[in-house]
Amino acid sequence: MPVHLISRRPSPTTASFTVSNASRHTSTTAKLFFYFQFLLRLIVFSGIIFLDTAHFRHIFSPRNESFIPWAAIWSSPLGSFICRIADTTNSIVTALASALVIYGVFLKGYTEESLLVIRGLGIQTSTSSPTYLSKAATRFIPTTEIQDIVIHEAFKGFEVRFYLAVVVVGEPEVVVVFPKLLPNRATLEEVWRGSRHCLYDSKP
Amino acid sequence: MRRGVYAKRIVYSSMVSDFFFPQPGGVESHIYQLSTKLIDRGHKVIIITHAYKGRTGVRYLTNGLKVYHVPFLVIYRETTMPTVFSFFPIFRNIVIREQIQIVHGHQSLSSFCHEAILHARTMGLRTVFTDHSLFGFADAGSILTNKLLKFTLSDVDHVICVSHTCKENTVLRASLDPLMVSVIPNAVVAENFRPLHATPHANDRQSGGTSQLQHTPRPIGPNDIITIVVISRLFYNKGTDLLIASIPRILASHPNVRFIIAGSGPKAIDLEQMLERNVLQDKVEMLGAIRHEEVRDVMVRGHIYLHPSLTEAFGTVIVEAASCGLYVVCTRVGGIPEVLPQHMTTFAKPEEDDIVLATSKAISALRSNKVRTERFHDQVKVMYSWTDVARRTERVYQGISGDISPQEFYGYYPGEIQEAGSDRIRNFSLIDRLKRYYGCGVWAGKLFCLCVVIDFLLYIFLEMLFPRANIDIARSWPKKLNEASSTKTERDRLGSTS
């Protein structure tokens, strides 16, 4: 998935750079695909919940008549089919499989990392969480602690990659911006120029 | 010479060796000095070495020299684990992102360098290898090293040796065509090895030598103390046994002689025992290990430099000593006889008696003021400079990358068969490479071929897995001078001033 950069300047003293490898949904097919994906996730989620309920239906007391007609559901063709699957499988396997599938349903499938620069205040880096359930990890660095913003190279896996880093006063290690996506040099240079321009109002 | 006719192309080269700063040593400083001088000549040079403690990743040194400290497992004396292929992915990445054209490996004990040359040939790059040391043919360790060297050098484009003896050795060890081996000596930074009485600033010398005349050292009288300096690691190979045997005899026959010995090593205990047994502590000063920056300060305290080494490819230290204005007494081993002119040295056989004799001769020569040691510095400066080394290395680069025609580079011989000459220009096709490797030995040849084939497959695999297009091209270090106006003369000027 190609990494793309969205830079915004809401005000003259603020700049936001977002790097993401999500698709942009510009065309109609992409939009349709997105909605279809959403629907699919919904169906899979409800299906797995249904399966789990079927698996544990004996624990629920069938005799007290709740407002859901359980007996009718289990006797329906779909219900009996699900019951048969649920009965054949081990409960531990079911639990594991359903946990995995639920995690997969909530998985984002893309990473979005951003850098927000506010002059006089500081910069905030954020890295999106892998699932929809948790929040993005953010870090705010006040202007007084920023020593410099640099682009450097480092070994990562079998490669040498460029990275944008904030040198923080008093910390032995630099704070890497966009640590997961590590966009290419051209993108990094654009962000670097923009953020320095915004932070120090210097001509890049 | 027709050299100036060529429009000089910038060469992107990378030096690969296990040995580099922060570790001190001769190979390390050779690589550094050569790289900076090549950069001064307008080329782009990077250095690839393994990670040292506290030094991993990409670093820049003075002059925009970029150093890749690749994280790798170090097994013995700063040599990396010889895994033939594991270095390839990262090496390929570095080579592509730095647009390297020539890979230049250093030192035959560096497995990093051998791997890099193999991979570079697989990737279709020109390769150069510099040998800094001499190896025998007898013991098991050198047999193994020689086989490995043969493997690497059977497909190398050119080899550089630091002395003619080293060339003979390398040609024999790797079965090379002698014309593919150039001799380019080491050099010294003469500015760092100035005699005590020389003018402190280089500019003064240009303006006028009057100040130098005032500082000319007082001639040595018959009863003045003569100090003999020895700076070497105290190993068997450095001839410490000879030193231990000859010091008491020299001191016994010459009462006004003092020794300064710097360096450490396993033989230091023997040396100290000898001093204690003969009660020579007041005449011999032991300094222990010193840093390379301090070498000059120790050298200028003496008059004679004694170098009893048993084997030496070049012996940079005797050039440094001569540059400091010391008269050199050294053993006639390895490449040492080629290094300095006769009026600067007294040669001895590697025998105790002969060393004593040679040292006595040197002492009497100094006492009779026959030796003009104050001129040594300027003479050495003319003989050895890194700028010159870089210029000659550049010619090798141009020769192998085709900027100089092979006729001129290897010499044109009317009676020559086409076959012999064409083999020197090593083409990259796999089958030709395999032919070269196959000749390495009955079993070794097949093993090497296997290695090369695997390397080639790995290369194809890497090309698919990490496509070239996805690798960012690194920016070059910004040059202060504009490239367009840099003529050859200006480059030379640049090289000599910095």
Place this chain on the structure above:
Amino acid sequence: MPSLPDSPPPVPPPVPVETHPNRAGGLKPPPEHRALPDPTRLAPEDAYYSSSLLRGRPGNTNYEEQLRPLSANTATAVSVAALRPPPAVPGAAARKENRKLRGTGVRRRRKGAWKKLLWVKQSYPDNYTDTETFLDHLQRNPRVRPYDFWPLMADSTVIVQHVCSVVIFVCCFVGIVQGRVSPVSVVCWGSVGTAFGWVLWDWWAFTEHAEDKRPVERVAEGDDGSSSSSMTSSVNPSNSRPNGQRESQVHGLGLSMASNIPGAPLRRRSTGLSADSFTAQDPASPPPGYSNGNTGHPQSQWSIYQSSSFLSRNRHRLSTIKSSFLIYFSLLGLSPILKSLTKSTASDSIWAMSCWLLIMNIFSFDYGSGEGAGGTKFPASLSTNAAVMASTVLASRLPSTTHVFSLMLFSIEVFGLFPIFRRQLRHISWTSHIFLTLALVMVAGGAVGITLRGGLAGAVVGSFMGSILTALAMGGCSWWLISLQKYKNVVSGPWDPARPIIRRRWD
């Protein structure tokens, strides 16, 4: 200063330096030597045309003839080094290559002679290869010493002796374990033999003392031949030749030391033995013979010397007896401990371990003539320690303390004292050395025969078979070693680390 101040002083013109005169002798070879075909030298093109090299080595000529010039050259290594290689024997490619290289040499010489120097700026390219000087100092098989069959056989008797004594020891152990032989009788015979050997030794020492008056005085004059023998023997290629010990003074330095100061090795050995067997002997101990004060009275007259040496010899005898009693009693005290030391170990492990230890003993044994520091890489104590360890391990399989004591004493006699006696015997008399070898072989064969079959017939058959097999093995191995010599190809040149020659130790 006469030179111009603003220009660096001129470097004097390069003097043609003879590189490595210690190898080339600094002599230009006479021209007629150049024409001599010398198969032992490499031409430059040999380095990269291995085919021409192979063809250049005459494979059909007799090996002896090939070696003869070699051995002749070792004496005059100087002239060998200076010899120019003629072109290797034919091969079209090689010849063409050769002509090409010669041609360049002629062409280049017009520009001014190339010099093998680094400090001169020369008008030649860096990769210029000078055919005249390239690989000039290369030597092939410079120090090779061709082996002859009979001397090799003679030398191998030392190994045979040691292997036989190990075999005898093992057979004695087997006999003791199986109850065929009484341990006390074994150790008694052994002790009688040891005592006899010692008496013999003492007598030798006495007679040689009287004989070698002159060499002793030579030592007394301050020529420290014995201490430098450790240095010179490494230079001297043919030191371990056993049959020429007295006649030729070439190997004399090392050997005369043993015979000069007979008390010294004796004392060192008698005390060094206890060190060998019970504590680890320091392998780096200084050469023997100086601590006993023999050099203390050199300048005196012969009579004084004689009387004092007589006294010192008596003192030595006393100390030898003292130390032998020390060994005896300490062994007696230790044997109960030694018996139970490895009792808990399974028998399989004991057999395997003792086997390995005895093999280690055989392989690390110092078969040299006893002089020369560079004889073996192993410390001399390794072999003895391995053997004593093996007998200690074996002792735990024996039923009683008496058995253990006997075995241990016997092992010390066999592995500690007997080698010293054998070595001395070899120096003293060559024929008795041969007889001892024969006897050992027959005894060992007989012992093996008894162990395997039992009875007198077994002993006779065993000693007969053993002798024949040993002779065959010796001959076969010697012949094999000689036939392997033609694969020897030692290339040496100025790149090899020089061997330092140190006259004396300053200690």
